[in-house]
Amino acid sequence: MTQPSETVKSGNHGTQSATESRSFRAWWREARHIYTRKPVIAISLLGFGAGLPFLLVFSTLTAWLRDAEVERTTIGFFAWIGMTYSIKVFWAPVVDRLRLPLLGRTMGQRRSWILLGQLGIAAGLVWMSMLDPHTDLWWIAAAALLVAFSSSTQDVALDAFRIESVDDSLQGAMSASYIFGYRVALLFSGAGALYLADWYSWSWAYLGMASLMAVAVLTILWSDEPKHLNAEQRERADADLIDRLFGRPMHLLQRPPWQRWLLGAVICPILEFFQRNGWFALLILTFIAVFRLSDITMGVMANPFYLDLGYSKSDIARIAKMFGFIMTIGGSALCGVLVVKWGLYRPLLLGAILVAVTNLLFALLAITYDGSRPPLSWLVLVISADNLSGGIAATAFVAYLSSLANKSYTATQYALFSSLMTLPGKFISGFSGWVVDGWGYTHFFFTAAALGIPAILLVLVLIRKQSQLPTINSTDIK
Numbered sequence: 001m002t003q004p005s006e007t008v009k010s011g012n013h014g015t016q017s018a019t020e021s022r023s024f025r026a027w028w029r030e031a032r033h034i035y036t037r038k039p040v041i042a043i044s045l046l047g048f049g050a051g052l053p054f055l056l057v058f059s060t061l062t063a064w065l066r067d068a069e070v071e072r073t074t075i076g077f078f079a080w081i082g083m084t085y086s087i088k089v090f091w092a093p094v095v096d097r098l099r100l101p102l103l104g105r106t107m108g109q110r111r112s113w114i115l116l117g118q119l120g121i122a123a124g125l126v127w128m129s130m131l132d133p134h135t136d137l138w139w140i141a142a143a144a145l146l147v148a149f150s151s152s153t154q155d156v157a158l159d160a161f162r163i164e165s166v167d168d169s170l171q172g173a174m175s176a177s178y179i180f181g182y183r184v185a186l187l188f189s190g191a192g193a194l195y196l197a198d199w200y201s202w203s204w205a206y207l208g209m210a211s212l213m214a215v216a217v218l219t220i221l222w223s224d225e226p227k228h229l230n231a232e233q234r235e236r237a238d239a240d241l242i243d244r245l246f247g248r249p250m251h252l253l254q255r256p257p258w259q260r261w262l263l264g265a266v267i268c269p270i271l272e273f274f275q276r277n278g279w280f281a282l283l284i285l286t287f288i289a290v291f292r293l294s295d296i297t298m299g300v301m302a303n304p305f306y307l308d309l310g311y312s313k314s315d316i317a318r319i320a321k322m323f324g325f326i327m328t329i330g331g332s333a334l335c336g337v338l339v340v341k342w343g344l345y346r347p348l349l350l351g352a353i354l355v356a357v358t359n360l361l362f363a364l365l366a367i368t369y370d371g372s373r374p375p376l377s378w379l380v381l382v383i384s385a386d387n388l389s390g391g392i393a394a395t396a397f398v399a400y401l402s403s404l405a406n407k408s409y410t411a412t413q414y415a416l417f418s419s420l421m422t423l424p425g426k427f428i429s430g431f432s433g434w435v436v437d438g439w440g441y442t443h444f445f446f447t448a449a450a451l452g453i454p455a456i457l458l459v460l461v462l463i464r465k466q467s468q469l470p471t472i473n474s475t476d477i478k
């Protein structure tokens with residue numbers, strides 16, 4: 001006979017299970033509602049178009065050149081093409097303010113520039129498919145530069161499009177969807193292009209990648225132009241900002257057109273950011289610069305570490321592609337929901353902590369299996385943890401940067417933020433091999449983990465100061 005106490009326990013357990021089941025169903029409905037909105041779906045497909053050209057002017061291109069027996073020194077010079085992505089801030093004001101003559105009137109400011117960038121990417125890839133590295137190396141460099149320039153220009157307009165399409169509460173979901181599309185594109189332009197080159201030829205590989213840009217082109221034609229200030233409203237906002245900063249009327253609207261454009265497109269985005277945040281803006285910029293130090297520094301030595309442990313290239317490719325991709329997308333999707341439920345700062349803190357902690361897993365792997373090949377399950381664990389934390393951190397960080405940009409200066413301000421977030425990490429990562437050669441992998445991964453501490457501390461400062469900061473939501477558009 002069942003005891004009363006057991007009945008109570010069984011009843012409580014059943015009630016708890018039913019509650020958990022309802023909670024999961026509610027969470028799933030909420031996630032499905034978030035990720036099936038038109039702007040969220042569109043940004044994932046546009047993210048595909050943004051990610052597709054990236055490897056085609058980097059590792060995939062270098063594989064093509066090496067397969068054609070081009071000298072390694074010459075191949076190394078092609079890395080300079082990638083600097084285009086780091087200096088896009090210099091022409092971001094043009095993308096932000098200049099209205100394209102024909103496309104701008106029919107499609108709007110953001111969509112027209114995105115379409116122009118997409119067409120430039122497709123044209124550059126088709127051009128590359130028609131060239132031979134043995135005889136047309138300089139022309140391949142020119143075509144790759146066209147692809148990189150068009151891609152970085154598309155990025156400037158696409159970042160503004162993504163930020164302006166929804167309010168801050170959905171920026172996490174937009175970031176997750178964008179990263180999903182971007183990561184899928186990397187699979188196509190990385191492994192997919194190599195398979196096509198192996199089965200057919202490099203010309204067919206690049207022509208096939210050019211045809212895939214049709215996905216992004218059709219998406220931008222289907223998308224809606226986000227609301228943003230028109231030229232007259234922007235000039236008035238610029239004039240008001242200048243007047244407030246100088247404490248007296250500066251009559252900006254009466255100045256020559258070139259002065260109005262220079263002040264409005266180049267100077268005002270920076271002045272507005274500091275005027276809105278005060279000297280705390282310096283702390284925010286410092287946080288942007290250090291947030292990805294740990295992640296970028298560790299990433300340079302990850303593959304050499306796997307190889308030195310004795311894993312085969314097939315092991316690394318299979319596990320990194322399969323588990324890494326799944327865990328990155330899972331982390332991004334989870335973070336998108338967390339941003340909606342918790343806001344920006346707690347997911348940001350979670351991502352910063354996880355990135356630093358996963359570097360300690362690499363250090364543990366180096367200590368435990370120094371000189372011997374670890375079980376394959378260890379590689380699965382480490383890569384899964386690294387990509388899960390990376391997905392959470394990247395999505396939260398992109399959402400945070402998006403919230404910082406004022407919608408009067410979206411493209412220019414976000415281009416400044418995105419350039420700043422990678423340059424310090426790229427510089428410091430250049431010393432990663434020196435640290436490994438001098439002190440070994442264990443010390444290197446401990447150092448990489450320590451580089452994540454400033455980001456964690458600064459997130460805590462941002463959380464503490466959040467209530468004291470001016471509202472970071474973008475300017476309301478009437």
